[in-house]
Amino acid sequence: MKPIRLGMVGSGHVSNRYFEQAGKLEGVQFVATCAKHIENAESKAKLYGVPRWYDDYGKMMDNEQLDAVIVTTPHSIHAEVVLAALKRGLHVLNEKPMATSYDDCKSMVEAAERNNLIFMNLPYNLHPAFVTALQYLNEETIGKITGADVQLNIPGPPRDNWYYNKAVSHGGAILDCIVYPVSRLISLLGPASSVMAEVNTLIPNRIVGGGKQIRSDVDDNATVIVQFAQGQHAVVRTLWGTSFSQNNTLIYGRKGTIALGDGGFPLVIHSPHQPIEDAEQVAWRGLQGCYAPKLQPSELSEKDMMSHFVHCLRTGRQPKQSARQQLHVHEIMFGAYRSAETGQRHMLTTTFDNFHSNAGADMFDTKSGYI
Numbered sequence: 001m002k003p004i005r006l007g008m009v010g011s012g013h014v015s016n017r018y019f020e021q022a023g024k025l026e027g028v029q030f031v032a033t034c035a036k037h038i039e040n041a042e043s044k045a046k047l048y049g050v051p052r053w054y055d056d057y058g059k060m061m062d063n064e065q066l067d068a069v070i071v072t073t074p075h076s077i078h079a080e081v082v083l084a085a086l087k088r089g090l091h092v093l094n095e096k097p098m099a100t101s102y103d104d105c106k107s108m109v110e111a112a113e114r115n116n117l118i119f120m121n122l123p124y125n126l127h128p129a130f131v132t133a134l135q136y137l138n139e140e141t142i143g144k145i146t147g148a149d150v151q152l153n154i155p156g157p158p159r160d161n162w163y164y165n166k167a168v169s170h171g172g173a174i175l176d177c178i179v180y181p182v183s184r185l186i187s188l189l190g191p192a193s194s195v196m197a198e199v200n201t202l203i204p205n206r207i208v209g210g211g212k213q214i215r216s217d218v219d220d221n222a223t224v225i226v227q228f229a230q231g232q233h234a235v236v237r238t239l240w241g242t243s244f245s246q247n248n249t250l251i252y253g254r255k256g257t258i259a260l261g262d263g264g265f266p267l268v269i270h271s272p273h274q275p276i277e278d279a280e281q282v283a284w285r286g287l288q289g290c291y292a293p294k295l296q297p298s299e300l301s302e303k304d305m306m307s308h309f310v311h312c313l314r315t316g317r318q319p320k321q322s323a324r325q326q327l328h329v330h331e332i333m334f335g336a337y338r339s340a341e342t343g344q345r346h347m348l349t350t351t352f353d354n355f356h357s358n359a360g361a362d363m364f365d366t367k368s369g370y371i
Contacts, residue, residue, distance in 0.1 A: 004028045004310055007064055009057045009081050010072030011035035011044040014095060018070050019048040021306035028310055034060045057081055061088050068118070068313060071095055074162050076170050079104035082119075086111040091118040093309045096179045098326055100170035102334040109323045118312045120319040121326040123183040126302040128295040129266035130184070133258050136269050136276070136293070137188060137358040142253025144366045145189065145359060148234035149250045150181035156220065156240035158209035164216040172218025174199065174333050178238040183329050184249050184260070185226065185234050187321055189359045191328055191351040192234075196344075197224040197336035203241055224336045230364040254371045259284070265292050320355035328352050 006022065008015055008030055022028045034054040035041035041053035054060040061069065061084065068091035071081050079099040085092050086108065098105045098121045112119035136142065154177065162168035163176065186192065202221035206214050220240035225233055248262040257270040263284050269276050272289035279291035301311030302320070312319055328350040335346035 001027045002314070004313055005065060005067050006030045007057075007060050007066045007069045008033045008044070008050070008072065009035075009060070009069055010074075010095075011040040012072060015044065015070070015072040018072065018093075018306055019044075019050075021304050022310075023048070025307060025310055028306070031066070032060050032064045058084060061085060061090060066090055068092060068309070074168060075175055076100050076168060079108060082108050083111060086115055086117055086119070089115060089117065091313055093120045093305070094122065096122040096183075097171075097175045097333070098330050100175065102331060105327055105330045105334075109327045112323055118309070118316075118318060119323045120305075120309050120312065121321075121323060122305065123180050124305045124308070125184055125187045125321060126298055126308065128298055129260055130187070131298050131302070132293055132296045133188070133260055133267055134356055134358050135296070136256075136258055137251065137363075139253075139363055141256055141269065141271060141276075142251070142258060143255030144371050145232055145251065145253055145363045146366065147232050147252045148185055148189065149237075149248075149252075150185045150234060151237040151246060151248060152177045152180050153237065153239045153242040153246045155242055155245070156203070156206065156208070160208050160212050160214050164206065164208075164214055164218055166217045169218055171337070172201075172216075173220050173238045173240050174222050174336060177240070178222055178224065178236060178336070179329065179333060180247070181236050181238070181249065182224075182226070182332050183321070183326070185236065186325065186329055186332070187354070188249070188251060189228065189234070190354045191348070192226045192332065193229045193348055194227045195224060195332050195335040195339055195346050195348065196227075197222060197339040199223075199337060199340035202239075219337075222336065222340075224332070226332060228364060230361075230366065232364060232366075254366070266295060268292055322352060322355070324350070324352040325354070 030050045032052045033041045033045040034057045038055040045053040069085045071094045157163040199219045199222045206216050222238050224236040249260040251258040259268040268284045269291045276291035279293040282292045284290035331350045339346045
C-alpha cells in the first residue's frame with residue numbers, strides 16, 4: 001500500500017479532527033504543518049508527532065514530497081492556499097466554506113479539473129443517518145416530493161476572534177453555518193434552479209465567551225428560499241441567536257416525511273399509510289405512523305472525512321459529493337447574499353450529477369395525475 005504524505009495548512013482547533021482521523025488510517029502520515037505564526041505550527045506538530053513545521057505554505061509545498069494538503073485556515077485564506085496546491089499538482093481537502101467569493105470557488109474547481117486532481121470540499125454528509133435516509137427517498141415511501149425545511153441555528157460562535165469581523169471573515173452565518181443545511185439539501189434532492197433570501201445583522205452588540213462585549217458586523221440571520229425546477233420550495237435558515245442549537249432536515253413528500261436530526265432522533269420516517277419494515281415505531285412530534293430505522297453503517301471509505309479522502313487518493317476517484325456539487329452549494333450561498341442585496345431572485349447557473357439517483361425527476365413531478 002502506497003504511503004500517503006500530507007501537509008496541514010492551518011493550526012486552529014478545527015485541524016485536530018484531521019490529525020486524529022488520519023492517525024487511525026494505515027499508511028497515512030502528516031509530514032508537515034503550516035501556520036501564519038510559526039510557534040502555532042510547531043505546537044500543533046509536536047502535539048501530533050509531525051516532524052516539520054513552516055510559516056510559509058509555499059515553502060512547505062515545495063520542500064516536502066506531499067501527496068495532498070488539508071486546508072483549515074480562516075475562510076478568507078482558503079482560495080489562495082488551495083490554488084497554490086492545485087498549481088503544484090497536489091490534491092486538496094478543503095474546509096468549509098470553499099472560499100469567500102463565487103469567482104474564487106469557480107477558479108478552484110476549474111483548476112482541479114484542468115489538472116485532474118482530487119478536490120474534496122466540506123461539508124461532509126455521508127454519515128450513517130444520511131446514508132440510511134437515502135433508502136427511503138423514493139416515491140413508494142414518501143410519495144412525490146413537495147418541499148423541505150433545513151436549518152442550523154446556534155447561539156453564536158463563543159470565541160471573540162475573526163468570526164465576527166467581516167474584514168477578516170468576509171461573511172458570517174451564511175459562510176460558516178448555512179453551508180451545512182444547503183449541502184444536505186442539495187445532496188439529497190439534487191440541483192436547484194433559483195434562490196431568494198433575506199440576510200441581515202440582527203445582533204451587532206454581542207456578549208460572547210467569558211461575558212466579553214464585542215461589536216459584530218457580519219450577517220447572523222439568514223432565511224433562504226431555494227426553488228427547484230418543478231416549483232418545490234426549500235426553506236433554509238440559520239440564526240446566531242437561539243438559546244439552543246438546532247440542526248435538522250425535513251424532506252416533505254405527499255405521503256410521508258424524512259426527518260434527519262430532529263426531535264432527538266438521528267432519523268425518523270413519518271409514514272402514516274404503511275409501516276416501515278425493520279424499524280422501531282416511535283413518538284415524534286405527536287404524530288402517528290413514525291418510525292426510526294436502524295442506521296446502516298457507511299462503507300469503510302465513507303467512515304469519516306479523512307478515510308473518504310484517502311480512499312479517493314488511492315483509487316483516483318473523485319469524492320461522492322463532488323467539487324461541482326459543492327460549487328452549486330456555494331452559488332446558492334453567494335446567490336443568497338446577492339438576492340438579499342437586490343431584492344431579486346437569483347437564477348442558478350451551475351449543476352452537477354448527484355452520486356445517487358434516489359430523488360429522480362419523476363419524484364418532483366406533481367403536475368401529472370392526481371396525488
